[in-house]
Amino acid sequence: MISFRLNGKDVSVDAPEEADLLYVLLNDLKVNGPKLGCGRAQCGSCTVLLDGEAIRSCVTPTKAAEGLEVTTLEGLTTDGRPSRLQQAFIDEQAA
Numbered sequence: 718m719i720s721f722r723l724n725g726k727d728v729s730v731d732a733p734e735e736a737d738l739l740y741v742l743l744n745d746l747k748v749n750g751p752k753l754g755c756g757r758a759q760c761g762s763c764t765v766l767l768d769g770e771a772i773r774s775c776v777t778p779t780k781a782a783e784g785l786e787v788t789t790l791e792g793l794t795t796d797g798r799p800s801r802l803q804q805a806f807i808d809e810q811a812a
C-alpha cells in the first residue's frame with residue numbers, strides 16, 4: 718500500500734511500487750488532469766506537482782509519492798473554480 722495526499726485528500730493505493738504514477742492516477746484514482754502523451758518524459762502532458770515541484774508522472778514510480786502531496790490540474794481549482802492562470806487559458810482559448 719502506498720499512501721500520499723492527492724489534491725488535498727489522503728489516498729492509499731494498492732499498486733506495485735514501481736508502477737508509474739501516471740497510470741495509478743488515471744486508473745486507480747480516476748484523475749483526468751494528467752494525460753499520456755509520449756510516455757518518455759519529453760512532452761510534459763503527464764506533468765503533476767510533487768510537493769510543489771513539477772515532475773513527469775509517466776516516468777516517476779508511485780513509491781516516490783509516499784507521504785508527499787501530489788497536485789494535478791484538478792487540485793489547482795478553488796471551490797471548483799479555476800485559478801487565475803487556468804481562467805486566463807480559458808479566456809484566451811489556449812491549449
Ligand code: FES
Binds near residue numbers: 752753
Ligand atoms: S507522457 Fe510525455 S512527458 Fe510524460
